[in-house]
Amino acid sequence: MDFSIINEFISPDRFERLVIAFVFLAVALPLVYFVRGRIRSVVTKKHSEHYGMLAAKIIHYILMVLVVVIFLTELGLSLTPLLGAAGILGIAIGFASQTSVSNIISGFFLIAERPFSVGDVIQVGPTIGTVLSIDTLSAKLRTFDNRFVRIPNETLIKSEVITITKFPIRRVDVGVSVAYKENLKRVREILLGIAESNPLALQEPKPMVNFSAFNASSVDLLFLVWTTRENFIQIRNELNEAVKVRFAEEGIEIPFPQVVVHDT
Amino acid sequence: MWEPFALPEDNPVFRRIGPLNLWLLRKSGELWIMHDYTENVTPPTEPPSDGIWKRWALRNGDHSTQFKPTLPDKSIMVKPESEIHLLKGSRVRTYTRVPIWILIEVIGETTVPIVEIPTQVLSNTWFGGFTDGELCYWLTTSARRSMPIELIQPHHAVCIMDIRNSSDLDLNLDKICLRVERLSLFDNGGYLWADDTVITYEGIEGDTQIRNDGVTPIEVPNAKKLNEPRHPHKRGLAERAFFLFRDSGE
Numbered sequence: 001m002d003f004s005i006i007n008e009f010i011s012p013d014r015f016e017r018l019v020i021a022f023v024f025l026a027v028a029l030p031l032v033y034f035v036r037g038r039i040r041s042v043v044t045k046k047h048s049e050h051y052g053m054l055a056a057k058i059i060h061y062i063l064m065v066l067v068v069v070i071f072l073t074e075l076g077l078s079l080t081p082l083l084g085a086a087g088i089l090g091i092a093i094g095f096a097s098q099t100s101v102s103n104i105i106s107g108f109f110l111i112a113e114r115p116f117s118v119g120d121v122i123q124v125g126p127t128i129g130t131v132l133s134i135d136t137l138s139a140k141l142r143t144f145d146n147r148f149v150r151i152p153n154e155t156l157i158k159s160e161v162i163t164i165t166k167f168p169i170r171r172v173d174v175g176v177s178v179a180y181k182e183n184l185k186r187v188r189e190i191l192l193g194i195a196e197s198n199p200l201a202l203q204e205p206k207p208m209v210n211f212s213a214f215n216a217s218s219v220d221l222l223f224l225v226w227t228t229r230e231n232f233i234q235i236r237n238e239l240n241e242a243v244k245v246r247f248a249e250e251g252i253e254i255p256f257p258q259v260v261v262h263d264t
Numbered sequence: 265m266w267e268p269f270a271l272p273e274d275n276p277v278f279r280r281i282g283p284l285n286l287w288l289l290r291k292s293g294e295l296w297i298m299h300d301y302t303e304n305v306t307p308p309t310e311p312p313s314d315g316i317w318k319r320w321a322l323r324n325g326d327h328s329t330q331f332k333p334t335l336p337d338k339s340i341m342v343k344p345e346s347e348i349h350l351l352k353g354s355r356v357r358t359y360t361r362v363p364i365w366i367l368i369e370v371i372g373e374t375t376v377p378i379v380e381i382p383t384q385v386l387s388n389t390w391f392g393g394f395t396d397g398e399l400c401y402w403l404t405t406s407a408r409r410s411m412p413i414e415l416i417q418p419h420h421a422v423c424i425m426d427i428r429n430s431s432d433l434d435l436n437l438d439k440i441c442l443r444v445e446r447l448s449l450f451d452n453g454g455y456l457w458a459d460d461t462v463i464t465y466e467g468i469e470g471d472t473q474i475r476n477d478g479v480t481p482i483e484v485p486n487a488k489k490l491n492e493p494r495h496p497h498k499r500g501l502a503e504r505a506f507f508l509f510r511d512s513g514e
Contacts, residue, residue, distance in 0.1 A: 167394060167395050167396075168390075168395075168396065168397065168399075169390050169394065169397075196387070198387075199385055199386070199387050199388065200388065201387065201388070202387075202388050202389050202390045202402075203341075203387050203388070203389040203402040204341065204389040204390050204391070204402070204439075205390065205394075226390065227388075228388070228399060
């Protein structure tokens with residue numbers, strides 16, 4: 001077999017540089033991922049998951065650029081023509097990818113303004129989910145039925161986003177309808193008693209029963225109870241069930257529309 | 265009540281502490297614990313049939329169990345019997361009965377904490393504003409100006425607050441946040457007491473000095489220290505002890 005062509009192309013000196021470059025790559029890449037992981041875990045522990053992810057990304061990109069530059073230098077490639085080509089390529093790509101650029105810039109605004117963080121539950125249009133990550137182009141959510149949703153950063157900047165878990169406490173609104181014949185003072189006492197006996201209900205801010213409307217066949221009330229954001233779903237279920245049970249025990253009628261069909 | 269006791273194999277041991285009913289069972293190298301709450305005067309004879317046992321695998325050499333009284337894991341919101349107005353320069357000493365928690369420990373070569381169980385389930389409340397604050401327990405019993413001994417039950421710890429108004433304004437005491445996690449516990453002949461919490465109001469909301477010295481209260485000078493605070497207090501911190509919601513939240 002004739003190795004002369006290969007020998008001519010890869011001189012012993014060039015071969016040595018090639019080996020050094022790949023050894024460097026083999027050592028540097030795992031090191032970059034290790035440093036990224038450590039930075040993420042330390043910053044997350046000290047601050048929050050949001051900042052942990054952000055710090056890890058910044059460090060990752062800086063280190064990766066450094067690794068690539070050193071790798072190419074070790075190979076003996078001059079960076080000047082590459083950077084020139086990258087400039088021309090950048091302009092071409094910039095024109096072709098305005099949406100992506102918009103998403104990247106929107107991503108910076110999201111990080112700076114911080115309307116929500118990783119781990120928050122947000123609502124965007126009809127979608128409700130937990131924020132898994134805020135990336136360069138998009139934010140990733142996990143919905144409660146375990147679907148993965150990708151929302152472009154530009155959409156998040158342009159549309160209304162509700163951060164459900166922003167504040168530590170939330171109010172549960174339970175709509176209650178009672179018949180016109182019922183004593184509203186007694187109904188109010190029963191509802192406040194339900195709130196008082198539920199350990200998940202906060203006693204301050206005080207639970208309230210507000211008048212809502214005179215409806216066609218019922219007096220509508222709004223039963224308002226505060227709880228911590230973690231207990232919101234559980235207490236909403238418990239309050240509705242307790243209202244049904246207590247009203248039945250106390251003989252308070254919950255009216256509902258009835259249709260009488262006459263057979264002629 | 266706080267001395268170590270041995271658990272016989274396959275023979276449940278029952279303890280009643282206030283409304284808390286507690287069953288402990290040693291079985292096949294495991295410790296089984298079940299609890300529930302009843303307000304009846306007559307204690308239940310058998311564990312509830314629908315109750316759930318929690319189980320811990322014991323180490324070789326674990327021979328006995330011990331109860332340790334502790335104070336709740338969160339601060340407690342206390343209301344005075346009726347709203348008190350503290351004139352500038354005045355001070356009051358109040359007494360509050362706080363339901364304790366029971367820490368169950370297993371004793372072998374070393375003592376290992378197993379679980380903490382409240383003797384009474386307390387409601388939650390919020391101390392702070394709508395955007396920040398802290399979760400506290402809500403106490404239905406109030407802070408009193410005196411504490412007759414007949415009111416103290418074995419599952420209560422008497423917590424003392426010495427409130428001083430050092431500001432130039434009168435102070436209306438409507439609700440007070442009692443930071444029980446910083447209190448030590450003392451045993452005075454079967455009755456539990458906590459050390460003093462000295463609250464000095466300086467006049468600006470959020471600038472209140474709270475001090476816990478961890479020493480025996482003057483009311484029970486011969487009491488024996490049972491337990492250290494969960495979170496010892498860092499001295500010199502200015503913090504909130506009084507807060508009123510100004511927004512109805514509607």
